[in-house]
Amino acid sequence: MGLSPFNLLFAELEVGKxxxxxxxxxxxxGQVFMTSWILIGALLxxxxxxxxxxxxxxxGVQNLLEFLWDYIRDLARTxxxxxxxRDWMPFIGTLFLxxxxxxxGGALIxxxxxxxxxxxxxxxxxxxxxxxxxxxxxxLSYFYAGLSNKGLRYFEYYVHPTPIMLPFKIVEDFTKPLxxxxxLFGNILADELVVAVLVFLVPLVLPVPVMFLGLFTSAxxxxxxxxxxxxxxxxxxxxxx
Amino acid sequence: xxxxxxxxxxxxxxxxxxATLPLMAVQVVILTFILNTLFFKPVGKVVxxxxxxxxxxxxxxxxxxxxxxxxxxxxxxQLKEARQSAQSVISEAEADSDNLFREALALATAEANAxxxxxxxxxDSQKKSALNQIKLDAEKLGELIVDRLLASK
Numbered sequence: 444m445g446l447s448p449f450n451l452l453f454a455e456l457e458v459g460k461x462x463x464x465x466x467x468x469x470x471x472x473g474q475v476f477m478t479s480w481i482l483i484g485a486l487l488x489x490x491x492x493x494x495x496x497x498x499x500x501x502x503g504v505q506n507l508l509e510f511l512w513d514y515i516r517d518l519a520r521t522x523x524x525x526x527x528x529r530d531w532m533p534f535i536g537t538l539f540l541x542x543x544x545x546x547x548g549g550a551l552i553x554x555x556x557x558x559x560x561x562x563x564x565x566x567x568x569x570x571x572x573x574x575x576x577x578x579x580x581x582x583l584s585y586f587y588a589g590l591s592n593k594g595l596r597y598f599e600y601y602v603h604p605t606p607i608m609l610p611f612k613i614v615e616d617f618t619k620p621l622x623x624x625x626x627l628f629g630n631i632l633a634d635e636l637v638v639a640v641l642v643f644l645v646p647l648v649l650p651v652p653v654m655f656l657g658l659f660t661s662a663x664x665x666x667x668x669x670x671x672x673x674x675x676x677x678x679x680x681x682x683x684x
Numbered sequence: 685x686x687x688x689x690x691x692x693x694x695x696x697x698x699x700x701x702x703a704t705l706p707l708m709a710v711q712v713v714i715l716t717f718i719l720n721t722l723f724f725k726p727v728g729k730v731v732x733x734x735x736x737x738x739x740x741x742x743x744x745x746x747x748x749x750x751x752x753x754x755x756x757x758x759x760x761x762q763l764k765e766a767r768q769s770a771q772s773v774i775s776e777a778e779a780d781s782d783n784l785f786r787e788a789l790a791l792a793t794a795e796a797n798a799x800x801x802x803x804x805x806x807x808d809s810q811k812k813s814a815l816n817q818i819k820l821d822a823e824k825l826g827e828l829i830v831d832r833l834l835a836s837k
Contacts, residue, residue, distance in 0.1 A: 459697040469703035479708070483715060490723045497730045499737065505730075512727040532728075533720035540719065541712060572704035580709055632698070 458636065460562040472570055474559060479567040482548040486540060515539060515669075522673035527592060527680050531673065534584060538577060539669035542568055546631055546661030550638075550654065566661075569632045571624070578624035581672040582616070589679030603683055619675060623668060630664045 462473040493504035501509055515536035519528040523535075549566020557564055567573045589597035601612040634657040641650040 459700070461700060466703075471702060471707055472700075472704040475704055475708070476711075479711065483711075487718065487722065490719065494722060494726045497726060499730070499734055501730075505727075508723065508727050509731055512724065512731060515724075516728075533724045534716050536724060537712065537716040537719050541715060567708075570704065571699055572701060573708050575701070576705045576709035577712060579705075580712060 462559050462562040472562075472572060474562045474564050475567045475570045475573060478548065478554065478564050479545065479573070481552075482544045482567070483541070485548070486544050511540070512536075518666075518669060519673050522670060523677040523680065527588070531584070531588065531676050534580075535669050535673045535676075538581070538672055539665055542577070542627065542668050543662065543665035545573070546665055547658065549631065549635065550657050550661055565635055566631050568627055568664075569635050571628050574624040574628040575620070577627070577668070578620035581623060581675060582620045584672070585675040585679040588676045592680045593682075597679065599683060600679065619671075623671060627664050627668055630660055634660055 461475075462477075463470050464473040464476075489504065490508065493508040497505055516528075516532060518539070519532040519535045522528075523531055545566050545568040549569060554564035586597075589600065593599075601609050603612075638650055638654055638657055641653055
């Protein structure tokens with residue numbers, strides 16, 4: 444192997460290195476939780492400030508929050524349907540907001556200036572554990588939504604047009620969380636890596652358009668994740684006739 | 685080495701699953717409940733209240749508009765009626781005054797005619813009496829002249 448430039452580059456970027464926190468006999472990725480707490484804190488601060496004094500004529504942050512609320516409601520309503528979207532709106536909204544602040548926080552905040560003993564701070568969604576956790580929550584949610592709305596008739600969905608679909612639908616239950624988690628993880632990590640590599644190679648001007656592209660991708664990924672989660676839940680609660 | 689670092693060596697790697705996963709899931713679930721209480725419920729309440737307010741205001745405004753239109757139509761018909769009645773009063777009054785004028789004219793004409801007749805009659809009788817007087821006087825004069833003539837002879 445030796446010290447190829449490629450190796451040096453990744454040594455600089457510290458890909459796949461984590462700051463481990465040992466709690467009892469379990470280990471967690473400290474940098475993921477640190478950034479997620481900071482970003483969740485920022486999100487909650489925004490929410491608390493915006494809902495402190497709400498009026499019928501919205502002012503300031505309340506406008507932003509109402510815009511977000513309306514956006515999330517439209518998303519949930521179009522995907523899940525008029526009947527049960529209210530139950531799932533907080534979950535879809537939380538997914539969207541959490542992924543959005545994670546992605547944008549990872550891209551916009553100069554974490555690089557905070558040195559850690561190991562690993563580096565970045566978007567929590569650039570860690571596979573976070574995206575798999577979110578994707579598994581989505582899987583649990585659509586199973587729960589289907590079973591609580593239709594009982595055991597939910598499993599009719601597996602043989603819906605014809606029983607031939609059964610194996611495909613079972614495989615789908617595994618591919619859904621897999622694609623959800625890897626799509627988000629891959630996009631965000633790739634964006635971070637591209638920006639880091641460009642900054643490393645050409646520190647001036649060139650990374651800026653890529654950073655803007657990264658912001659765009661980040662927002663799109665949050666929207667895609669929330670929309671797909673809502674779509675899966677909607678698919679599970681949909682009545683077949 | 686690179687591949688080991690990227691794809692999960694014993695220590696670290698991109699696909700290093702550990703307790704971060706369940707803890708992150710728990711954290712997101714907790715965040716869902718917190719955001720539900722702090723964000724989705726209160727903002728939803730405000731937005732839905734406003735939507736209700738807008739809908740009810742719109743319905744009220746529509747009702748009021750219908751009322752206004754009804755009132756306008758009522759007033760228009762009342763105005764039309766009033767105009768008609770005013771017109772009829774005017775034409776009645778005109779007819780009345782016309783009648784009065786005609787009556788008064790007829791009366792005056794009749795009176796004038798009557799007084800003219802009376803005057804004429806009076807003149808006639810005076811003329812007649814004057815003629816009689818003259819005739820008498822002429823007869824008397826004639827007799828006197830005859831007497832004188834006879835006396836002188």
